[in-house]
Every structure is written in C-alpha cells, then in structure tokens.
Amino acid sequence: MKFIHVTDSHLVAPGSRLHGLDPQARFARCIDSINELHADAECCVITGDLAERGGAEAYEFLAAELARCAIPTHLVVGNHDDRIAFRQAFPEIPGRGQDFVQADLETSAGVFLTLDTVQPGTHAGSYCSDRQEWLRSKLTEHASRPVFIFMHHPPFDIQIPALDVIGLAEKDEFAQIVTSHSNVRHIFFGHAHRPLSGVWKGISFSSLRGTNHQIGLDFVSDTITYVDEPPDYSIVFIDDEQIVVHTHTY
Ligand SMILES: [Fe+2]
Structure with a gap:
C-alpha cells in the first residue's frame, strides 16, 4: 500500500504571502507533483494547519486544489485551523460547528484514524476526555486490525523547546491509551515543520516539513524561528512487515 503524507500548508487568501512565501503556489506545486509522480497512491493525508488564519478563502482554495488531486485526500485540523470555516468549505465532513474533526478510514493497509488535537484560543494541542474516549x-473496535494514527500535534516532546511548549497537553493520558492497545503501528504528525522520525513507546513515528515555511533546527530557544528551506511531502509504503517513509523535497 502506498500513500502520501502532506502537512502544514498554512494557506492564506489568494494573492497574500506568508513569511515571504506564496503558500498557494507552493501547495499547488505539491499537488502537481503528486499528480505527476504518485497518481497510483491510494490516498493522501494532510495533517493540519491547512490554513494560516482559518480563513474561508484559504479553505476554498484548498477544496479547489484537492478537487484536481488525482488521489483521494483526508484532512486533519491543526492549531491554525478554524473548524467552522473549515466545515463551510468541506460540507461532506461529518459533524457541525466545533464538533471534533475525527474519523476512522478503511484502507488496504488497515485503519487510518485521523485525530483532532485543536484547542481554540491556543497553539498548544489538547486531547480531552471526550476525544480520549x-x-x-x-482502538477497541478495530482491535484485530493494524491502526495508523494521524494527528497535528506530536503526542510527546520532540526536543525543540519552541514547539514543545505548544505541544499536546494530555501526553500521559494519550500514552496510556495507545500503549494499552497493541494495534497502533505508526503515528504520522505535523506541527514540527521539520523532517523527523523515531520510536516512541514501541510505536514508530514520522513527520516532515510543511509545504510553505519551515521551523529552525533549534534545540535551545523557546521562541520559534522560521527558516528558508524547501517544502516536502512524504511517500509511505506499508505492508505486513514494514513501513517505509520517503521524504521528497519538491
Ligand atoms: Fe504549522
């Protein structure tokens, strides 16, 4: 099974720029590249911060771009997103208003769980008791299947203080849930705007650069610095024995 992981598009109103870059143009080039090189992928998952300021025009642009994407796309919300504006552009998404944007998706590799870690009013993430439930x-319903988790915020510190201070609030509760089940095979997340991978509590994970601006590789400061690095998307191959994540700089 092959799929594409994209994250942190931070789209703005067409004609606007963000950190000196054109998020719309960069995202359109990502879709162009997927269509040209990976139309055989089963799907694409975008792990949040779809829009920089949660604006309607940004989501309308996103919907138009995804309509011309050769493969089905699944969306996760991040701390820059606005659920209400998001739902207006994507009325097929279940729920209303501030309902959590979460889903379990059947794929040929197993079940993809898309999680909502948004807490309006803060850039930090939350996974409250309702979402935990x-x-x-x-995880119980799909106990006999491999499960892959997609979320915006990483559920643990990544040793970049500027990001860890806006990490997930309920790390311990989240860890308790996933480690009490044996079927979570990998966690894909965004938020970091950096390529990184490893193993957490026996579960492999990966992230990647966003399609617009990137965050500096700074292990000391608790203030975010933005750096001029090119955008990425990842190509992921999954079978019963392995998960291979290639990060493609386009
Ligand atoms: Fe972001």
Whole structure:
C-alpha cells in the first residue's frame, strides 16, 4: 500500500504571502507533483494547519486544489485551523460547528484514524476526555486490525523547546491509551515543520516539513524561528512487515 503524507500548508487568501512565501503556489506545486509522480497512491493525508488564519478563502482554495488531486485526500485540523470555516468549505465532513474533526478510514493497509488535537484560543494541542474516549473505542473496535494514527500535534516532546511548549497537553493520558492497545503501528504528525522520525513507546513515528515555511533546527530557544528551506511531502509504503517513509523535497 502506498500513500502520501502532506502537512502544514498554512494557506492564506489568494494573492497574500506568508513569511515571504506564496503558500498557494507552493501547495499547488505539491499537488502537481503528486499528480505527476504518485497518481497510483491510494490516498493522501494532510495533517493540519491547512490554513494560516482559518480563513474561508484559504479553505476554498484548498477544496479547489484537492478537487484536481488525482488521489483521494483526508484532512486533519491543526492549531491554525478554524473548524467552522473549515466545515463551510468541506460540507461532506461529518459533524457541525466545533464538533471534533475525527474519523476512522478503511484502507488496504488497515485503519487510518485521523485525530483532532485543536484547542481554540491556543497553539498548544489538547486531547480531552471526550476525544480520549473516542480513541479508546476506535482502538477497541478495530482491535484485530493494524491502526495508523494521524494527528497535528506530536503526542510527546520532540526536543525543540519552541514547539514543545505548544505541544499536546494530555501526553500521559494519550500514552496510556495507545500503549494499552497493541494495534497502533505508526503515528504520522505535523506541527514540527521539520523532517523527523523515531520510536516512541514501541510505536514508530514520522513527520516532515510543511509545504510553505519551515521551523529552525533549534534545540535551545523557546521562541520559534522560521527558516528558508524547501517544502516536502512524504511517500509511505506499508505492508505486513514494514513501513517505509520517503521524504521528497519538491
Ligand atoms: Fe504549522
């Protein structure tokens, strides 16, 4: 099974720029590249910060771009997103208003769980008791299947202080849930705007650069610095024995 992981598009109103860059143009080039090189992929998952300021025009642009994408796309919300504006551009997404944007998706590799870690009013992430209950029930429901988790915020510190201070609030509770089930094979997340991978509590994970601006590789400061690095997307291959994540700089 092959799929594409994209993250942190930070789209703005067409004609606007962000950190000196054109998020719309960069995202369109990502879709062009997927269409040209990976139309055989089963799907694409975008792990949040779809829009920089949660604006309607940004989501309308995203919907138009995804309509011309050769493969089905699944969306996760991040701390820059606005659920209400997001839902207006994507009315097919279940729920209303501030309902959590979460889903369990059947794929040929197993079940993809897309999680909502947004807490309006803060850039930090949250996985409250209601969401914890949903995750517990989904991991139980799909106990006999491999499960892959997609979320915006990493559920643990990544040793970049500027990002760890806006990490997930309920790390311990989240860890308790996923480690009490044996079917979570990998966690894909965004938020970091950096390529990184490893193993957490026996579960492999990966992230990648966003499609617009990137965050500096700074292990000391607790203030975010932005750096001029090119955008990425990842190509992921999954079978019963392995998960291979290639990060493609386009
Ligand atoms: Fe972001």
